Amino acid sequence: MANMKALSVLLAFLVISMLATEAFAGQNLYGNGSLKPNQCYGRCSQRCSETRKRHDxxxxxxxxxxxxLCVPPGTYANKEVCPCYNNWKTKRGTSKCP
Structure with a gap:
């Protein structure tokens, strides 16, 4: 009887663990389309926090x-997590996005 309870608890834990993994796998924290437009200001404020030309x-x-709808994490680099942000270039071929 005790073995059945332990097995039931283990099985329940396994099912919950699988569901949680599946739920979190669907979340895209970075990458194209990971933000809503109203989240841009906060992410850009963080991205531009250490630059001298903050306004630009x-x-x-x-x-x-x-x-x-994406801003890479950190204040510099990490652009590879946002392909659109990374690949948008100026007429001169330099990166348009900071």
Whole structure:
């Protein structure tokens, strides 16, 4: 009888664990389309927090975020997690997004 209870608890834990993994796997924390437009300001503020040209950084970051619905984590680099943000270039071929 005790073995059946232990087996039931183990089985319940396994099912809950699988459901939680499946639920979190569907969440896209970064990447194209991971944000809603109203989340751009907060993410861009964090992205541009260490730059000297904050106004310019915010302008371009907001433009990129509204188009890509994505802002890479951190204040620099990590652009590979947001392909749209990473690949948007100026006429000169430099990155449009900070």
């Amino acid at each position: 950084c915010m302008f371009f970051c907001m433009k990129c975020c509204r188009t890509c």
